[in-house]
Amino acid sequence: MTIDWPRLIDLLAQHVQLSFAALGLALLIALPLAIWSVRNRTVASITLGFASLVQTIPALALLALFFPLLLALSTLFGDAISPLGFLPSLLALTLYALLPILRNAVTGLRSVEPAMVEAADGVGMTSLQKLWLVEAPLASTTIMAGVRTAAVWTIGAATLSTTVGQPSLGDLIFAGLQTQNWSLVLEGCLAAAGLAIAVDLLLGLIESGIAHRRHARIWGAGVALALGLALALWPSPQSDKPVVTIGAKRFSEQYILARLIGRRLEAAGYDVRYREGLGSAVVYRALASDEVQVYVDYAGTIWTNEMQRQDPEPRAAMIAEIARWAKAQHGVQLVGPLGFENTYAFAVRPDDATRLNLKSLDDVVRVAPDFVFGTDVEFLERPEWQMVQKAYPLRFKGRRAFEPTFMYRALSLGEADIISAFSSDGRIAANGFVILKDPKGAVPSYDAILLASRSAAADPRLIAALEPLVGAIPVEKMRQANYRVDRDANKQSPADSAAWLDTAISTKTKGKNR
């Protein structure tokens, strides 16, 4: 596969900016805290306890936890605080980097020999002079070891900031995981690992420079680090074209649709950026705050998650209601439905369907105690599952959550007996899975809808470039496009699949027009 160098370099630069900022902030916080902790036992137990506690929270959860917190703050302080992107990533990574720096600094400062302290006092040092001339230099190698650990952790964990909408090398990893594009995953991992190793080596040089009093070594490595940061901060060449940022959630269809929109906008003379791998909850927020200008969501998702509605509504009425609500609340324009639906569809293996005579969810109630329910990672927490449970008394033998890709595989391998599949997914037909009917209409409609942010809505040329996509994508075409990315053999990249889809729907519309 070919490497998209400009994108890789851009993500690397963003990754460097984020992790260096977090590391710098952590140093600014941890070092004074360490000094205070060494002088006061109570402070030491509080700071070290807090830093250890933070460390027990998985990095992904820590990132996610900042979202509601900052969301609350942003309602208080307005647009200055963004709950997405750089700020939550910076805060979470800073907290994460605190422990190794703090712990090593405290250990280093405490291990300064009493004779050194006595000598420093004896020659008449003030406590500040003692810190600067004796304690800090003697503890510096231990402190540097902590900084190195923190640097490696931070660079590694920064890949997770993709999930809260901060571009990083994690974009490559998450996109690769979702589309099973292992070389893309490898590209992201290698770049992050290479960065971590390079920074660790340079910090190691500084550490040994301090230990052996080689000032040239300290300065050389310091300058190299500063140079790396300067390169990362170097503004990318400003394009004279207007820039549009397109968002995408974390599955193949979203990657493909983002690229399809991108193709259309590029053809209309826009410069396009992608913010991919965003969580469901995050992506609409990003649009509402105009950090993302265009993306595709699904009517039912907005209905239940954003509007907190659980009442079923006919499709057309639901879409009209969403359009009215989004405009009023966030100035978001619903450009229109794309023409296909991607709803939760309950799928079983064909042999089970025949053997047990399964046709609808009502039939599943009967066999549920023998069935393992496979879902994507968020389904069981979503209101749709509550709605389904209300309509059908399903009591499964067990439940297992998978990344979407592995969910289909789990069903074919018998790891799960029924899954909450996505109706536009090409792997349903490819595996011959049987979709069960929902006679009680428990699952709301999930028409794919094209949304444009406040600023995009104000640009008639942009809206005009998007409008041909409305009603243009039949579900069969979407399934084929998805399958091109999701199939095991002869996989295509989302961009290639988008190119195919673009041609496929263009010829069709042209044919219609004639």
Next chain:
Amino acid sequence: MATSSPPSRPESARGPAVAFEGVSKAYGGTIAIDRVRADILPGTFVAIVGSSGSGKSTLLKTVNRLIEPDSGAVRIDGQDVADQEPHALRRSIGYVFQNIGLLPHMTVAQNIGIGSRLATRRQLPVERVGDLLDLVDLPRAFASRLPEQLSGGQQQRVGVARALAGEPGLMLMDEPFGALDPVTREALGEQYRALHDRLGLTTIMVTHDMAEALLFADRIWVMAAGRIVADARPAQLIAGGCGPEAEALVAVPRLQAERITAMRDGV
């Protein structure tokens, strides 16, 4: 130590007088020093001896306020040490202790010049460092070495040079040669006594070596349970009559000397 002219200290200078005025210090319920009253005349070399835990180090450290007494006062030339900021006070007093405490990340010259750097933010001139190294009988080339490259005796010579760099009148020495081998200890002790005389210092030295105290000091204070139980010249101590604690301490070197003499005569 070397016989070249002493660094810029006037010939006539004399170290200050030191007075302890009812100085007490307790740690929890344990009394370390108990209402100590004593006077030191300018230019005197006082050795404080006593068993472990008798309070001799604690008493010494009340002078440069490494330990703050619970009550009483220490005066240097009549001025209460508590009137000065601790770091300013300490810069005017030489301090040498058993663990030496040379800063490992600084050269010998930087260690010697640390006081100057603290007070004036300036390095000590090379010439002055050289003079101080002469004074403690170390080659001038040692200036650029790191402490780890020096033997224990050489390190303590640097320690003495560092203490002398600020031209103090008063030197506090807390078992300064205690960790050195006997030959080095003897040589350093003798050389320091010569420096004390030549620079006109007042010296207070804590030691557990009675022979060292008898040979080098002008006066010896014997401490027991936080009090000075005897204050006498070496000759008076050897003559006896200074109390049981003093007798017990003097008995050791006396007995050793007698046995060595007996062995020599026996051959």
